[in-house]
Amino acid sequence: MTTREETLWLGQFLDWKVLNKGRTLTTKEAYQRDLNAFLVWLDSTGQQLKTVDEDHIASYVEHLHDSNYQISTVARAVVAIKELFSFLSVEEEILAANPSENIGVPTVREGPPKALTYEQIESLLGSPVGDDPATYRDRAVLEVLYGCGLRVGELIGLDTDDVYFDKQQLRVFGKGRRERIVPLGAEAHHALSQWMSGAGRQAALTLRRGSERRKVERAVFLSLAGPTLGTRLSRMGAWGIVRRHGDKVGLDRKLLTPHVLRHSCATHMMVNGADIRFVQKFLGHVSIRSTQRYTSLRFEELRARHAQAHPRSEVESGEYLVAEGDTLIAIANRFGIDLSDLLRENNISDPTEIYVDQTLRIPSPPDEAVRR
Numbered sequence: 001m002t003t004r005e006e007t008l009w010l011g012q013f014l015d016w017k018v019l020n021k022g023r024t025l026t027t028k029e030a031y032q033r034d035l036n037a038f039l040v041w042l043d044s045t046g047q048q049l050k051t052v053d054e055d056h057i058a059s060y061v062e063h064l065h066d067s068n069y070q071i072s073t074v075a076r077a078v079v080a081i082k083e084l085f086s087f088l089s090v091e092e093e094i095l096a097a098n099p100s101e102n103i104g105v106p107t108v109r110e111g112p113p114k115a116l117t118y119e120q121i122e123s124l125l126g127s128p129v130g131d132d133p134a135t136y137r138d139r140a141v142l143e144v145l146y147g148c149g150l151r152v153g154e155l156i157g158l159d160t161d162d163v164y165f166d167k168q169q170l171r172v173f174g175k176g177r178r179e180r181i182v183p184l185g186a187e188a189h190h191a192l193s194q195w196m197s198g199a200g201r202q203a204a205l206t207l208r209r210g211s212e213r214r215k216v217e218r219a220v221f222l223s224l225a226g227p228t229l230g231t232r233l234s235r236m237g238a239w240g241i242v243r244r245h246g247d248k249v250g251l252d253r254k255l256l257t258p259h260v261l262r263h264s265c266a267t268h269m270m271v272n273g274a275d276i277r278f279v280q281k282f283l284g285h286v287s288i289r290s291t292q293r294y295t296s297l298r299f300e301e302l303r304a305r306h307a308q309a310h311p312r313s314e315v316e317s318g319e320y321l322v323a324e325g326d327t328l329i330a331i332a333n334r335f336g337i338d339l340s341d342l343l344r345e346n347n348i349s350d351p352t353e354i355y356v357d358q359t360l361r362i363p364s365p366p367d368e369a370v371r372r
Contacts, residue, residue: 006049009094010035013087026153026235034080049088053099057081061103075106113263113293117355120251121146121264125187127245134224136200138241140191141221141233145242145258147188148172149265149283152238152258158220165193174284182282196220205230263294270294322358335362 013035014028041060042048060081064074082100089098116124125146128139145155154172162171168184184192195201204222208215208230219232228234238258246256266279280291320331328348332339343349345363 003048006039009049009088009092010039010084012092013084016087016091017083030076031080031083034077035084038077038081049084050095052085054102057100057103061106071106078103078105113267114255114260115264115267116251116255116260117358118268119355121261121268123249124245124251124256127248131199133195133200133204136191136195136197137204137221137224137233138245140188140195140200141238141241142245142261143188143191144170144184145261146265147185148182149262150182151175151262152235154284155258156219156221156233156235156238159218160196160220161218163192163196163220165189165196172284175286178284178286180281180284192220266291266294320360320362322354322360326354328354331360331362337363 010032014032017031018025018028038060039049041063042052042056045056045059047056061074061078064077069077082103082105085095085098085100089095125139125142128135128142141155144150145152148170150170150172151174154174157173158170162173163184164171165184168189170182170184172180172182174180201220201222204224205217207224217230217232221233221238223229223231223233223237242256242258242261243253246253262283266283269279269282270276276288276291276294279294280288283291285291320335322331328342329339332342335342341363342360345361348354
């Protein structure tokens with residue numbers, strides 16, 4: 001069991017992160033989850049923060065790897081542990097030494113961000129159907145997440161005075177409370193206008209109970225159920241909206257999160273020719289390196305489009321972007337390869353597993369493989 005002393009130290013550290021380092025409450029919650037898990041593991045081994053040494057921390061990192069956590073999750077936990085011990089040993093001088101000093105942080109090799117296809121986006125955005133407050137809200141949430149590329153924390157943090165309908169703009173406060181102005185596209189503008197109308201947000205406010213009815217609620221997006229009805233929508237509430245409509249149209253839960261809609265927004269802008277500096281400013285990236293992750297997606301799609309559309313591309317192997325009406329058998333015949341080779345190359349077990357804008361790896365035809 002975590003000792004009272006450890007609970008006190010953890011609370012002091014988390015408060016220090018927010019007050020002195022400018023970390024957001026979301027970051028604080030993530031650190032708290034990671035460090036609570038570490039303390040539970042320490043307790044199971046009979047150790048406490050003041051008795052930990054480097055070997056104990058290395059064993060915990062190995063435990064995380066053995067538990068098949070994603071490398072990014074392990075890296076985040078290690079960073080939290082290292083910062084906690086740095087705080088206890090350097091800032092507060094509670095511990096005589098920092099046992100995590102020589103513990104390395106796993107390298108996270110980030111690939112291109114995951115994004116939905118145009119067809120998947122259209123299906124998802126068309127899911128909310130009806131003329132009730134919940135439908136208006138859900139439609140606006142989905143349209144603003146995708147149309148404005150917002151982080152979920154930015155979405156739920158919107159206040160009514162952050163919406164400029166006349167200028168078709170949103171004022172958004174991102175990481176570190178950095179402010180930016182984001183264009184509000186036609187579909188997002190329409191959906192948000194519906195939600196903010198008397199039949200949407202205002203109707204939801206009239207359903208509030210007791211003392212809540214007397215409070216001024218500044219949040220744009222509201223909870224519409226339970227004891228939090230009429231108050232600011234929570235992070236989990238926003239996740240629930242995205243997941244619920246994703247389930248409704250048959251999207252894979254492993255693929256769909258609110259952040260994937262932000263990735264999809266950026267990816268689709270890049271593919272359609274948006275300047276990388278505009279996308280950087282639009283998304284609120286401090287570093288251009290964060291935005292450059294999308295350039296590989298743009299290049300891959302352009303290359304695949306060229307391969308199947310240009311009359312002199314003469315592509316015999318490489319990649320192919322699935323178009324409307326394509327079948328795996330037809331694609332295999334086009335490239336002169338066996339269907340089984342195409343399935344094996346793309347780790348596909350079911351020949352019906354194919355969707356528009358899917359990128360397939362095309363193996364070399366048998367005669368070409370011999371020549372090589």
